[in-house]
Amino acid sequence: MDLLSILQVLLKGTLITAELAVISFAMAFVIAIPFSLGQVYGNIPIKIITTSYERIIRGVPLLVVMFIIFFGFPSIGIRFDPFTASVLSLGICSSAYQSQIFRGSLLSVPNGQIMAGQSLGMKGTQIFIHITLPQAIRFSIAPLTNEFTIVLKDTSFAYALGVTELLREGTYIISTTYEPLLIYLLCAAIYFIITFSTNSIVRRVEKRFAIHGFEFRGERA
Amino acid sequence: MKVLEVRNLKKRYDSNEIIKGISFEMEKGETVVVIGPSGTGKSTMLMCINRLIEPDEGKIFLNGEEITGSKHPEIFRQRIGMVFQEFNLFNHLTVLDNVRIGPIKVKKLPKDIATKVAIENLKKVGLESRMNAYPAQLSGGQKQRVGIARALAMEPQLILFDEPTSALDPELVGEVLEVIKKLAREGMTMLIVTHELGFARDVADRIIFMENGEIIEQGGPEILANPLKERTKQFLAKFREGR
Ligand SMILES: Nc1ncnc2c1ncn2[C@@H]1O[C@H](COP(=O)(O)OP(=O)(O)OP(=O)(O)O)[C@@H](O)[C@H]1O
Numbered sequence: 001m002d003l004l005s006i007l008q009v010l011l012k013g014t015l016i017t018a019e020l021a022v023i024s025f026a027m028a029f030v031i032a033i034p035f036s037l038g039q040v041y042g043n044i045p046i047k048i049i050t051t052s053y054e055r056i057i058r059g060v061p062l063l064v065v066m067f068i069i070f071f072g073f074p075s076i077g078i079r080f081d082p083f084t085a086s087v088l089s090l091g092i093c094s095s096a097y098q099s100q101i102f103r104g105s106l107l108s109v110p111n112g113q114i115m116a117g118q119s120l121g122m123k124g125t126q127i128f129i130h131i132t133l134p135q136a137i138r139f140s141i142a143p144l145t146n147e148f149t150i151v152l153k154d155t156s157f158a159y160a161l162g163v164t165e166l167l168r169e170g171t172y173i174i175s176t177t178y179e180p181l182l183i184y185l186l187c188a189a190i191y192f193i194i195t196f197s198t199n200s201i202v203r204r205v206e207k208r209f210a211i212h213g214f215e216f217r218g219e220r221a
Numbered sequence: 222m223k224v225l226e227v228r229n230l231k232k233r234y235d236s237n238e239i240i241k242g243i244s245f246e247m248e249k250g251e252t253v254v255v256i257g258p259s260g261t262g263k264s265t266m267l268m269c270i271n272r273l274i275e276p277d278e279g280k281i282f283l284n285g286e287e288i289t290g291s292k293h294p295e296i297f298r299q300r301i302g303m304v305f306q307e308f309n310l311f312n313h314l315t316v317l318d319n320v321r322i323g324p325i326k327v328k329k330l331p332k333d334i335a336t337k338v339a340i341e342n343l344k345k346v347g348l349e350s351r352m353n354a355y356p357a358q359l360s361g362g363q364k365q366r367v368g369i370a371r372a373l374a375m376e377p378q379l380i381l382f383d384e385p386t387s388a389l390d391p392e393l394v395g396e397v398l399e400v401i402k403k404l405a406r407e408g409m410t411m412l413i414v415t416h417e418l419g420f421a422r423d424v425a426d427r428i429i430f431m432e433n434g435e436i437i438e439q440g441g442p443e444i445l446a447n448p449l450k451e452r453t454k455q456f457l458a459k460f461r462e463g464r
């Protein structure tokens with residue numbers, strides 16, 4: 001196999017990897033928003049449920065969640081193809097981390113500002129929309145970017161369910177070329193390029209929307 | 222008609238009674254200064270008035286309407302300004318937006334009118350030139366003046382100040398006190414908690430001395446020089462030593 005066809009095959013795997021990452025990250029985002037709201041604003045039963053979800057999921061390894069969903073669920077009659085099982089597992093695990101990020105961001109908005117909003121006569125929803133949310137979104141950008149890169153790297157666990165993502169395509173190539181060092185280094189380079197460029201794009205966006213005095217990653221805007 | 226009437230206000234946390242039955246009244250245009258030792262319940266009392274803290278007992282009236290017991294405290298909060306020790310400006314908003322967010326979102330004024338109101342009040346505190354700055358770009362004194370403009374922009378019937386200069390470097394205290402004095406001259410009704418006794422003497426129509434959740438003594442500014450009660454004397458003496 002020449003380098004060009006090797007790269008073509010790896011690119012095919014990269015697309016699957018990207019799909020896994022984007023879909024599961026988006027799914028986790030959608031789950032995490034209501035869970036974090038429940039953790040911060042919910043009544044006691046809701047707080048207990050949402051917080052337990054977060055804690056339990058964060059305490060179980062991704063690979064174990066994948067095996068439960070892919071190998072375990074069929075015995076109660078629920079069957080997923082490897083790709084779907086991987087997305088669900090990645091999404092569920094990331095949702096716990098993302099909900100932790102959103103909860104932290106919401107709680108980072110100083111309580112004094114909430115009182116100031118109340119003292120003006122703003123209602124709870126107005127304070128949330130105009131005071132808490134805009135600041136919480138800014139607080140969450142950096143940790144969310146970090147979480148995305150983690151999900152991206154964790155997609156390699158889908159290898160274990162037989163999804164032909166980047167790592168598995170690389171392994172297929174090695175079975176004909178017998179060049180594990182070169183191929184796995186290429187895989188590593190691809191993961192690195194994606195995470196690195198994601199980080200620098202987000203950083204640029206952040207800078208653009210930065211507000212004086214708001215700190216991001218320890219830098220002053 | 223009294224602007225503010227507080228009748229037998231009580232607040233407890235668990236079994237700890239923090240406010241032990243406070244009553245007083247404020248006339249329109251009056252400036253009342255509350256002094257007293259730390260942990261006495263001054264902040265708690267202020268926040269009970271606009272119900273940022275829910276009182277346990279007692280009644281509070283704003284211009285004859287009962288605040289306590291209302292299902293919609295936000296209706297009264299619109300009419301009661303509050304200025305905080307820590308400024309509590311909205312960090313993500315410019316100075317102008319900090320000041321006009323209340324008129325726009327709460328009073329539902331059209332944006333151009335709210336902007337006019339906001340700029341007028343920024344002029345009053347001497348900060349119209351900084352209206353596009355963000356809070357983090359301001360000095361403490363400037364932040365507090367924005368805090369005052371934000372309260373003024375709601376055209377409140379009463380403003381509550383909780384130690385408005387306590388978080389400021391000494392050289393920045395004066396500019397904030399000047400603004401408050403100006404408001405007093407203009408006839409704003411204000412209830413001010415402060416440790417600035419000189420300022421209290423200059424600005425107050427009446428002084429309330431509070432300790433352990435009770436009003437120990439009240440009267441004209443002359444009580445600062447000649448307190449009647451022993452506790453007030455001790456507090457003032459200690460206070461002068463401490464300075
Ligand atoms: N949420 C709360 N739970 C329990 N105790 C509280 C709470 N808030 C205040 N207290 C107590 O109530 C007392 C009065 O507090 P408050 O802040 O009103 O005093 P203060 O007169 O404003 O003091 P300072 O001059 O230090 O600002 C304090 O002893 C404080 O510990």
Ligand SMILES: [Mg+2]
Nearest residue numbers: 263264265383
């Ligand atoms: Mg206080």
